[in-house]
Amino acid sequence: xxxxxxxxxxxxxxxxxxxxxxxxxxxxxxxxxxxxxxxxxxxxxxxxxxxxxxxxxxxxxxxxxxxxxxxxxxxxxxxxxxxxxxxxxxxxxxxxxxxxxxxxxxxxxxxxxxxxxxxxxxxxxxxxxxxxxxxxxxxxxxxxxxxxxxxxxxxxxxxxxxxxxxxxxxxxxxxxxxxxxxxxxxxxxxxxxxxxxxxxxxxxxxxxxxxxxxxxxxxx
Amino acid sequence: xxxxxxxxxxxxxxxxxxxxxxxxxxxxxxxxxxxxxxxxxxxxxxxxxxxxxxxxxxxxxxxxxxxxxxxxxxxxxxxxxxxxxxxxxxxxxxxxxxxxxxxxxxxxxxxxxxxxxxxxxxxxxxxxxxxxxxxxxxxxxx
Numbered sequence: 001x002x003x004x005x006x007x008x009x010x011x012x013x014x015x016x017x018x019x020x021x022x023x024x025x026x027x028x029x030x031x032x033x034x035x036x037x038x039x040x041x042x043x044x045x046x047x048x049x050x051x052x053x054x055x056x057x058x059x060x061x062x063x064x065x066x067x068x069x070x071x072x073x074x075x076x077x078x079x080x081x082x083x084x085x086x087x088x089x090x091x092x093x094x095x096x097x098x099x100x101x102x103x104x105x106x107x108x109x110x111x112x113x114x115x116x117x118x119x120x121x122x123x124x125x126x127x128x129x130x131x132x133x134x135x136x137x138x139x140x141x142x143x144x145x146x147x148x149x150x151x152x153x154x155x156x157x158x159x160x161x162x163x164x165x166x167x168x169x170x171x172x173x174x175x176x177x178x179x180x181x182x183x184x185x186x187x188x189x190x191x192x193x194x195x196x197x198x199x200x201x202x203x204x205x206x207x208x209x210x211x212x213x214x215x216x217x218x219x220x
Numbered sequence: 221x222x223x224x225x226x227x228x229x230x231x232x233x234x235x236x237x238x239x240x241x242x243x244x245x246x247x248x249x250x251x252x253x254x255x256x257x258x259x260x261x262x263x264x265x266x267x268x269x270x271x272x273x274x275x276x277x278x279x280x281x282x283x284x285x286x287x288x289x290x291x292x293x294x295x296x297x298x299x300x301x302x303x304x305x306x307x308x309x310x311x312x313x314x315x316x317x318x319x320x321x322x323x324x325x326x327x328x329x330x331x332x333x334x335x336x337x338x339x340x341x342x343x344x345x346x347x348x349x350x351x352x353x354x355x356x357x358x359x360x361x362x
Contacts, residue, residue, distance in 0.1 A: 026303070030275060033302030033323050034231050040324030041237040048244050070233060118277045158278060 014192025022142040027083050027114050035078045042067045042074075077079040091138045098159070101132040101173065105164055108145045120158035121150070128166040132173055133154050134219065136202060146204070148177055148215055151191050155182040169203075173219040179200075180215055183208045223338045224248040226265060228258035228284065228298070231275040238271075245331055255279035262288055267295065269318070269337035271330070274301035274308060282311055289316050294344050296337035300325060 045067055053059050087107055102125070109123045116123050134141060134170055152162050162179045184190075189207050199206055205218040225247055229235050235251045242249045248343050250265060252258035262270060270288060274281035285297050298318040299312050309320050318340070319333050 030302040034234065037302065037323035037325070038231065038233050038237065041234065041241060041327075044327050045237055045241055048241060052244075067237075068273065073233070118275070122278050 006121075012196060014194065016197060017139065017143055020146055024088060024111050024146075027111065028081055031114050032078060035074045035081070038074050039071060042070045042160070053140050060187060063065075074114055075083060080110075080214065088142070091142060095137045095139070096135075097138055098133050098135045099138045101134040102127055103174075104134065104142060105166060105175065108142050109164060111142075112146060112149045113208055116153060116162070117152050119156075121153060121156060122161040124161055124163050126163060126165040130168065132166055132168050134173065138196055141202050144195060144202060144204065145175070145219070147192045147195045147198065152177050152180050152185070153213060155180050155187075155190070157181050166195040171218070171220075175217040175219070177214065177217075178213055180213050183210045183215070200203055221338070222246055222248050223263055223268045223334050224266065225334060226250045226252065226258065226270045226309045228252045228255065228276070230254060230276045231273070240325060242331075245327075250259055255281075255284040258284060259287055259291075262295065263291065268341050269296045269334050269336055270359075271298050271334075274299050274304055274312075274320075280306060282315070285312060285315050286361070296340055296343065298330070298333050298337065300330075310332055348358060 009142070049063065058112045068196075082106060090109060106125050109125050112133050113123060115154060149162070156162060160179050160181065162177055165176045166176070167174050167176070187220070188196075188206075198204075203220045205219070208214065209216060224347045226241060227238055227242070227249060230253055230354075232253055235253060239249045239251050250261055250267075252261050255271055255278060258270070258272070272281050272284060272288075275285070279287075281299055281301065285299065288295055293316070297316070299317050300323055301308075301320065302323045304312075304320055304322065312320050318337050321330060321333070321338075337344055
């Protein structure tokens, strides 16, 4: 990796990249803490049951089974979180790569899933008809999609579903985020800070279609 | 004496197991999986303590704490959180939270806090009763 070129790209987006990394890390840490709390309480419950058994109480095998199922469920949940975290962390390893775009969008959607759930929103990603590859800096694109989602979260009513759909056209690639309630002409002023630098660094364009309630990201 | 507590957390699996463990410790437990449901339940129940998650959908724990305290300033609230910033901790204490514990929490620490909450509530009730008796005695001239 040519670190000089990489620095130029990351310098161009200022502190936004670091903030994005921080937000994602904080969200992951919070989610893992919740998983640990559930595992901790189920382990404690087994201790409670064993303590009661030592004093002559019968243990309900079904209760033991439910605790074990919770361990399995939470371990699988943590494994999913860690896999996403690992993929995200490694996205800064390369700054000029060819990546499967559907997977990249799914990763950002998963990383933003907890923030969406906090606002009672659901994110769905529709696969493109054909596999689409993106050439460029995957971290910058993840950051830009994240900022688009942050905007969409703030402009959409609780209970809604945000749909992310990719398509390849003659001029490039389009990512449409639909289901946004409140799209106005002044949407750029409501976008989170740093998005313009990311658009410039990626050579991308952002627009809205108020009729279809879509935020449209055009990539080269 | 049995403590009556309300657990508010959006993690249903956490609520289920925590509630079971608290019940095994002779507590009367109600649960709510959202701030809205928690506020409604807090209105209708005479709880010794509310155990409140800091990060929840729609309304966070700080806002929920504020509303709980507005309705019932004497209600004891213990915040339980996956991660809290110092700023959030200070804000929670300023708003009158009894304590802020980090998840995963030690059940003994939590039950100690609940006992402390109940003892504090009992003192408040006794003090209020004393004041009421004093007022009655003053007006009746006994």
